[in-house]
Amino acid sequence: MEKKKVVVMALHDELESAYPPLNVAVGAASSGADVILAFSRRGVNILDKRYVSVPSEDLEYLSNALNDFGVSSVHDLLGIAVEMGAQLYVVDLDVNDRFDFIHPAEQVPIKWLLNEAAAADLFMHF
Amino acid sequence: MANKKFVYFVSLSSNVPYVLKKALKNAEEDNEVSIFFDLDGARVLDKRYLKIMERTHNIDLQKLMQQALDKGIKFFGCQMNVLIADGLELMDGAELSGVATFLETAYQADAVLSY
Numbered sequence: 001m002e003k004k005k006v007v008v009m010a011l012h013d014e015l016e017s018a019y020p021p022l023n024v025a026v027g028a029a030s031s032g033a034d035v036i037l038a039f040s041r042r043g044v045n046i047l048d049k050r051y052v053s054v055p056s057e058d059l060e061y062l063s064n065a066l067n068d069f070g071v072s073s074v075h076d077l078l079g080i081a082v083e084m085g086a087q088l089y090v091v092d093l094d095v096n097d098r099f100d101f102i103h104p105a106e107q108v109p110i111k112w113l114l115n116e117a118a119a120a121d122l123f124m125h126f
Numbered sequence: 127m128a129n130k131k132f133v134y135f136v137s138l139s140s141n142v143p144y145v146l147k148k149a150l151k152n153a154e155e156d157n158e159v160s161i162f163f164d165l166d167g168a169r170v171l172d173k174r175y176l177k178i179m180e181r182t183h184n185i186d187l188q189k190l191m192q193q194a195l196d197k198g199i200k201f202f203g204c205q206m207n208v209l210i211a212d213g214l215e216l217m218d219g220a221e222l223s224g225v226a227t228f229l230e231t232a233y234q235a236d237a238v239l240s241y
Binding site: 004006016017019020023024026027028031033059062121122123124125126 | 135137138164165166224225226228229232233238240
């Protein structure tokens, strides 16, 4: 069977926005797909070692619920995605941005990512 | 025969009324529609939540969801959803699924939209 190509982009860093792209990336990578996991200027915070997942207002219950359910942390899930072969990219970083990435990520122009997305079997952004 | 296949991925319950309206419109035009509910979005699949949120923004959510099901729209709740720990009372017509089912459906779709 032809290998699938999946491009997932994390646009936001709130807890409820961080899990879906990582879940899709892990699921796709574990089923053998080539996965590009990209982060926008806001989503890139997820990659920072100092990142703490905080839900949006009125969704605070999610933190406890995820914890009670024994769900992996955002950084643990990111680690699983990397282990499974997902490639990490960041777009639109400013030269003045200072990040301490938990995993190496290549900086690419948004046009490159959109070209990859156009050629993918599945492109999603969250 | 369905014209196109649409997949919606909704992780915020506040977006559900909008997604349902769009999904219904697509289904009425003979398109095949599936909605995957995750995280906070999956709350609407719980009968208890629907009782509380009977009306949101002048929309009877329960009625809208029934209309969608009657129209053949498929509802999937994330099987790893956090609400299960709280004793999810899954509404009739919805089913639980994992990311593999989502991917299988999404690969075949003409459009995958997230909210």
